[in-house]
Amino acid sequence: MEERQIVIIGGGPAGLSAAVAAKNAGADDILIIERDERLGGILNQCIHNGFGLHTFKEELTGPEYAKRYINQVIDFGIDYLLNTMVVDIDDKRQVTYMNREEGLVTIKADAVILAMGCRERPRGALNIPGYRPAGIYTAGTAQRLVNMEGYMPGRKVVILGSGDIGLIMARRMTLEGAEVKVVAEIMPFSGGLKRNIVQCLDDFDIPLKLNHTVVDIRGRERVEGVTIAEVDENRKPIPGTEEDYDCDTLLLSVGLIPENELSEKIGVPLDPVTHGPIVNETFETKVSGVFACGNVLHVHDLVDFVSEEAAKAGENAVAFVKANYYEPNRQQIDILAGEGVGYTVPQTIAQNIDEPLKVRFRVRGIYQGKAVSVYFDNERIQHKKKRIIAPGQMEEVLIKPEELNAHASIKQIKVVIEDA
Amino acid sequence: MKEEKTITCIGCPMGCQVTAVLEDGKVTEVTGNTCAIGDRYARKEVICPMRVVTSTVRVKGGNLPVVSVKTNGDIPKKQIAECMRQIRDIELTAPIVAGDVIVKHIVGTDTNVIATKDIQAV
Numbered sequence A: 001m002e003e004r005q006i007v008i009i010g011g012g013p014a015g016l017s018a019a020v021a022a023k024n025a026g027a028d029d030i031l032i033i034e035r036d037e038r039l040g041g042i043l044n045q046c047i048h049n050g051f052g053l054h055t056f057k058e059e060l061t062g063p064e065y066a067k068r069y070i071n072q073v074i075d076f077g078i079d080y081l082l083n084t085m086v087v088d089i090d091d092k093r094q095v096t097y098m099n100r101e102e103g104l105v106t107i108k109a110d111a112v113i114l115a116m117g118c119r120e121r122p123r124g125a126l127n128i129p130g131y132r133p134a135g136i137y138t139a140g141t142a143q144r145l146v147n148m149e150g151y152m153p154g155r156k157v158v159i160l161g162s163g164d165i166g167l168i169m170a171r172r173m174t175l176e177g178a179e180v181k182v183v184a185e186i187m188p189f190s191g192g193l194k195r196n197i198v199q200c201l202d203d204f205d206i207p208l209k210l211n212h213t214v215v216d217i218r219g220r221e222r223v224e225g226v227t228i229a230e231v232d233e234n235r236k237p238i239p240g241t242e243e244d245y246d247c248d249t250l251l252l253s254v255g256l257i258p259e260n261e262l263s264e265k266i267g268v269p270l271d272p273v274t275h276g277p278i279v280n281e282t283f284e285t286k287v288s289g290v291f292a293c294g295n296v297l298h299v300h301d302l303v304d305f306v307s308e309e310a311a312k313a314g315e316n317a318v319a320f321v322k323a324n325y326y327e328p329n330r331q332q333i334d335i336l337a338g339e340g341v342g343y344t345v346p347q348t349i350a351q352n353i354d355e356p357l358k359v360r361f362r363v364r365g366i367y368q369g370k371a372v373s374v375y376f377d378n379e380r381i382q383h384k385k386k387r388i389i390a391p392g393q394m395e396e397v398l399i400k401p402e403e404l405n406a407h408a409s410i411k412q413i414k415v416v417i418e419d420a
Numbered sequence B: 001m002k003e004e005k006t007i008t009c010i011g012c013p014m015g016c017q018v019t020a021v022l023e024d025g026k027v028t029e030v031t032g033n034t035c036a037i038g039d040r041y042a043r044k045e046v047i048c049p050m051r052v053v054t055s056t057v058r059v060k061g062g063n064l065p066v067v068s069v070k071t072n073g074d075i076p077k078k079q080i081a082e083c084m085r086q087i088r089d090i091e092l093t094a095p096i097v098a099g100d101v102i103v104k105h106i107v108g109t110d111t112n113v114i115a116t117k118d119i120q121a122v
């Protein structure tokens, strides 16, 4: 069986950044496996700008951002396979992939980095009654059709969900001549960036209806219209508030879930909130030598954070390969999501740290004038007032090495939202 | 002449409704903002909102039928539709390299429309 030092599954921004960082950290045998016909992942279809402000201090489009990393991968001579799908991994880090030239191949890796990204919640996950006519797409599928295939899925559009992809597609379809009638959002707030609400909806006078959802879809062969209704605080439609819209297309932008069929095959435990693997401060999953980063770990809205996190995963994978394993040198600490916090990544700390550790998290609702606090067991270590915190934006706290060293025997760290 | 314009600040998730008072086309007062970013944003946005436009242009003989493009700087928001009209009928021939200039001085600005992705000839 062929043996490789580091095998990276997925050639999106996470996989690319992990590969470049691993190379810089001294790995010389790296293989990226990508199922698509090109590297770059989802960025190939995200042709809008707004990528890379943190990393490159300029606003790039998705393809331009990807190219910066692809160029490095090529310059470094890092190996990659395209049109190749990983179908299985086991807990001994044997990776089985499949492609047209080689068929089914199993290789052994000293370390594996999971970077498979995420996929959109499909329509089945929604509770919309009615037939299944043509003309219903996830926003990401529509994005791929318009931006990569040059195909317009429809002319009169209603969008359900106000996540960033839906907002971006509202503008994109409008620019291509479609009429976007309304964006309906079941929550009382949009999960999308303010910038996207202003520049994708307000700029084109597209109405955003909060607390609204689609309750009916008309049309047998093709969508002919949808009915939207207001919802109450339990997200149940309020009778009498229905409004009909004629349209030939319904786009769904109702959330993303990490792509974790493979992780489940290895037996990596997943976090019930992120739907991604549980990882420690090195981005190692509960299976030794298997790391995770990018959207497969938790859904990111900023690609810069993906690249940063993935670079750490890449470096840590190299450290793992060099040491062959990590000797736990402290008692494991669990990082918990307390009051108001949905999840944290990482979820555990396995080693003493020698540089500040970023703990990323998302909150459950919109909080104004509250504080983010960090507790070591029952002792409050950090307390910082925030003007506003919203679920759409990933937040972070920094755990400093000296804080941890001063509390050698703690068992848990908790991040909470509380009164300032 | 005195008029008021209210816009949503995009500086952070607060999304303050910021109102700018315009007198003879000049901003004389900004209210509703919580911090300085909102003040700065409103002063620019109410006078001449600018946007980067991103879209696609058709390509013959390439590994994809369209290439993604962008204006390599801001253009006035009110010229977005005109910009789209000007690039709609263009058809390019592969290969194309990211950075290639597709249209010079789009809508009379000193901004160019450039390719943002490589397209290989097939």
Ligand SMILES: Cc1cc2nc3c(=O)[nH]c(=O)nc-3n(C[C@H](O)[C@H](O)[C@H](O)COP(=O)(O)OP(=O)(O)OC[C@H]3O[C@@H](n4cnc5c(N)ncnc54)[C@H](O)[C@@H]3O)c2cc1C
Pocket: A009, A010, A011, A012, A013, A014, A015, A033, A034, A035, A036, A040, A041, A042, A043, A046, A048, A049, A050, A051, A052, A084, A085, A086, A087, A115, A116, A117, A118, A140, A143, A164, A165, A259, A262, A293, A294, A295, A296, A299, A300, A301, A302, A303, A304, A306
């Ligand atoms: C539609 C959309 C719009 C966005 N807009 C913005 C924005 O404006 N600004 C911003 O900063 N960020 C934006 N983001 C976020 C950012 O682009 C993503 O967070 C980032 O692309 C995630 O990178 P990734 O490498 O984890 O995943 P991906 O880019 O999804 O890459 C994963 C790769 O893994 C491959 N893969 C999956 N399974 C397998 C397998 N079994 N075998 C082989 N290969 C496999 C896939 O083909 C894919 O290429 C957006 C995200 C989406 C989805």
Ligand code: SF4
Pocket: B009, B010, B011, B012, B013, B014, B015, B016, B033, B034, B035, B036, B037, B038, B039
């Ligand atoms: S004015 Fe300041 S606080 Fe208000 S939205 Fe803009 S940046 Fe945020």
